[in-house]
Amino acid sequence: MQHEGVVTLEDLLDQIHRHRGINLRSCGREVVERRIHGRMRQMRIESYESYLRLLEGSSDEVDYLLSRITLQASAFFRNPAVFSLLRERVIPKLAAVDRQVRVWSAGCGYGEEAYTLAMLFAEAEPWGERAPPEIYGTDIDARALEMAEAGRYSKEATAPLSAAQLTTYFSPEPDRQTVVYRVVDRVRAMVRFALHDLTTAREAPGGGLFDLVCCRNVLIFYTGELHDRAQDLVCRSVAPRGYLCLGPTEWVGGSLRFGVRRGEPDGPALPAVRQWGAFCVGEAIGGGRSCTARGPGP
Ligand SMILES: C[S@@+](CC[C@H](N)C(=O)[O-])C[C@H]1O[C@@H](n2cnc3c(N)ncnc32)[C@H](O)[C@@H]1O
Incomplete structure (x- = not known):
């Protein structure tokens, strides 16, 4: 009482x-x-x-x-170091894969992360005969997804973008007394948004495995069974030799399988990952498997 x-x-x-x-x-x-x-x-x-x-x-x-x-705690290129790592070390590897690449931004909010990934993949064009990557952005918040789908952002929201990125991937549109920036169709076409709850869904969106799963600043909200269910789905959805990208304070059980040991430079981390000790970005060694075991915490 x-x-x-x-x-x-x-x-x-x-x-x-x-x-x-x-x-x-x-x-x-x-x-x-x-x-x-x-x-x-x-x-x-x-x-x-x-x-x-x-x-x-x-x-x-x-x-x-x-x-x-x-919500509201997202941004284009949030934690820029993570996206530099993806641009320099991960995307070139995925761009060399001889089939359509699949990417999942789980807990995408207003879509900044999914579009950031789409911009990085667009930079890595041409895709030749292959279809461009398929990027899913999912969230439990239907209103946020509607806004993500519209792909219209305020000038303030576009502040982390370089002038070149803004010109190449956005078009300005008048909006009352101001201007908003709309993601260009070529980039929007790479991203599909869908309602999806990590704690209740049995499968990743669209089913199947993903070459890159970004689930950043989402698992921190959960504990206990809900956390375990969400992290299990995230881990199961990474393809063999695929990549998992978590937020700076997040960790999943079985992370060793991802070749990442946060804060342990001599752990079995990928060379590319070592310098990024603060971020869990790792290559899935097994991939597509469950990780119900609780791994070492941060
Ligand atoms: C802090 S934002 C993170 C956005 C983005 N991933 C980033 O790091 O910038 C957390 C997002 O996770 C979403 N979320 C929370 N619980 C979720 C769940 N069970 N399934 C899917 N999304 C969830 C929230 O609606 C919110 O959009």
């Missing part, structure tokens, strides 16, 4: 954790606090206790809050 004035932010986070298995305590506290306060202000709710009551009685509110907290 909670009493007026005693309910804390942690109580709200615990409520969400109990009901959805999503652990927001592992996210940046400042961001979480700001988003919750913003929502409370919007709803004219003044105490955590009242907001907790609302969350207990409304799963729509929990969904809405979750989407506000877990």
Whole structure:
């Protein structure tokens, strides 16, 4: 039983954790606090206790809050070092594969990551007789996917892009008093967006295996069974000799199978990966197999 004035932010986070298995305590506290306060202000709710009551009685509110907290934290070329690694070491290998390459951005939010990958693959053209890579962007948030599909971004959102990237892969469109940048059709055509929940789906989108799976800053939200299910699906979906790319603070059980040991330069890491100790980017040694075993943590 909670009493007026005693309910804390942690109580709200615990409520969400109990009901959805999503652990927001592992996210940046400042961001979480700001988003919750913003929502409370919007709803004219003044105490955590009242907001907790609302969350207990409304799963729509929990969904809405979750989407506000877990979204918006993406960007084109987020953690640029990761994308340099992909551009220099991973994409050339995939570009040499004699068939259509398959890529999955799992938990893609507004689509920046999926389009970043598409731009990198577009740079690696020509694809000759082969079809260009097929890139899936999936998320549990239908509204975010709609925006991703539209592929229209504000000037601020395009800030991480170079002038050349902006000119080549976007076209400016007037929008009221301002301008938005739309991903060009050639790049949009490489990406398919779909609703997909990593914690409940039995298969990756479209089925089959992927040569590169980017699942960044998604697994951190989960603990326990939901985390295990999501990480198992992610691992099972990487093709033999395929690549897995996680966020800077993420780890999957069985990561050794991916040839990556975060923070252990002498571990069985790929030469290309060693210098990127802070990021889990690894080549799947087995691939397409389950990884239910819990690996060494970060
Ligand atoms: C912080 S964003 C990360 C976006 C992008 N991957 C990046 O690193 O910039 C987390 C995204 O994961 C999505 N997400 C959370 N749980 C998910 C799940 N069970 N299945 C698929 N996507 C999920 C959220 O909706 C959100 O769009």
